[in-house]
Amino acid sequence: MFKPTTLKDIANALDVSTSTVSRALRNSHEISVETKQKVIEYANSINYQSNPSALSLKAKRSYAIGVVIEDVANSFFSQAINGIESVAYDNNYFVNITQSHGSYEREKTNVTHLAHRSIDGLLISVSSQTNDYSHLSLLHKQGLPIVFFDRIIENIETFKVVTNNFKAAYDATEAIIKQGYTKIAHLANSPQLSITTERINGYKAALKNNDINFRKNWIIYCREGGKNKQEVKQAFEYLFSGEIKPDSILVASDRISISSLRVMQENPNLSNIKIIGFSNSDVIDLIHPKISYVRQKAFEMGQIATSMLIKLIESKYPIHQFDTKILEAELFI
Amino acid sequence: MFKPTTLKDIANALDVSTSTVSRALRNSHEISVETKQKVIEYANSINYQSNPSALSLKAKRSYAIGVVIEDVANSFFSQAINGIESVAYDNNYFVNITQSHGSYEREKTNVTHLAHRSIDGLLISVSSQTNDYSHLSLLHKQGLPIVFFDRIIENIETFKVVTNNFKAAYDATEAIIKQGYTKIAHLANSPQLSITTERINGYKAALKNNDINFRKNWIIYCREGGKNKQEVKQAFEYLFSGEIKPDSILVASDRISISSLRVMQENPNLSNIKIIGFSNSDVIDLIHPKISYVRQKAFEMGQIATSMLIKLIESKYPIHQFDTKILEAELFI
């Protein structure tokens, strides 16, 4: 059994009180230099570690933040996590990462579990399937600091960090228009996501400003976010079954982009379709066929969201003014 | 401020004692049906969540496991994490993921922090730079359940899960020999890693069994694991500066494989070098030029390691018999 040593063990061994030990280890000025030294030496010698549960119970905070994302095995999120971790680490916070895998149920369980686990605050990018957010608004109402990043919930008033999805989609669409493509379809994420609407709006605006006819049925929602290749395959079949066929596609995510490329590889007829996709893959430059892409500032997003959260946690006074930080994406043609 | 409700709040509101509330919520048979119902209803209505710190303090366990890996933004590890999480989730454990980013110092801090944080057990794949493992053996000696996966430490006696690195490297090497390549170099990971030695041994054995001369200076160690492209570039420069030049390279990791491809792209002279690399990238099939690769069972590894850890944590009696589970890799030519 793992039986860590306690203050009491040290106190008994050195024949002093636990409070003396506690004070000595926290380098209180009340304690004499000799006692301090004695205590610290002994504590080190037995590899003493304070019990975090006791600490949190006392301090009513845990120096831990919870993170809920869709999947770590997704470049965008793993980069965001690195950003989150770097800031958390610098501020002596611990990071609890949980994955929703795109399931609303799982997200709910995770959020509840995290709140259970005495985290000091929550960082969340909501799952593709979330449209009921009472689990979050309840905790928010109770005062749990929450920061949304990437996929936000408009109606909950707190700090948020997002990509300028409208502009990213607008620029991406316009970029391929400039290249002469005019029949541009759009493979989108789940319809309930904030990012989906914004990207669609950017896409539409670019079409409009360039006098290109918008076709509603050329927006296909990938509800599983492209994890399921079949879903993307069907989208392609639908898009290319009509009389007028797209010559290019704006793709809303890494996963869908990748699945699209696979579908295109299998079908030579599709090989000259132009793809411009959102992607944070770190090997996108090596992928063949080459695609143009929009890269989001995932790492920075994680950093900023975490700074906001820590600010919220550590604020002495209630905060009522909440910023939404908007990050520009980069276009690679 | 986030002020969660406590048992006491419920007790006061319903005019019963905290012990009654506690028992009612844990569905004790001692409590009358009416009281139970009353308590549970009220608890739900105010969204009561028990305080995990108080629980851990009392129970002396936290239902959390700590994970130390190099980097989540690495396909192998993110897949392993998914495996870890799936098993942990099913067993009601929480997962605390930390990253060493290849730094020994960071690993040490993380391990200490995790041990601090009252985890019930630790899952670790040691960092590239770890050759002093006293931080681990000390905790292990104190009884903290530890399971190693992927990059293990031989001398610490506990459960381990690894890839059959010898066989994987052997098969990979032999596969390209069968294709007619004879001048095979090897880009390896950090020399102190267990996986490095095993893979080198497999590589050597394949050469030997196929009567190919082994050249010691054709093994190049990438101490930063290929994160730094410069490192790989220099390796190539060295390899191709000699009189006899390799016609193929066995590459020991995803990162190094990717960096190698980039180096080769920049240098047309290198374009017909055959690469066979360890890779768990989920887009390897789309990467150009096509490479052969060895894929490890990362997800399964995470699952197995977690099962072992939970077994270790929950064992009523001290375990003295430790298995090392060996997983076969798959070869894709």
Place this chain on the structure above:
DNA sequence: GTGAAAGCGCTAACAC
């Protein structure tokens, strides 16, 4: 069937 009280490991008044 319910309550009072002790105690998990720690910190911080409050003694002295």
Place this chain on the structure above:
DNA sequence: GTGTTAGCGCTTTCAC
């Protein structure tokens, strides 16, 4: 400069 004590939120033994 050090010790005593109470209490963080919870469970559990022991009363009744």
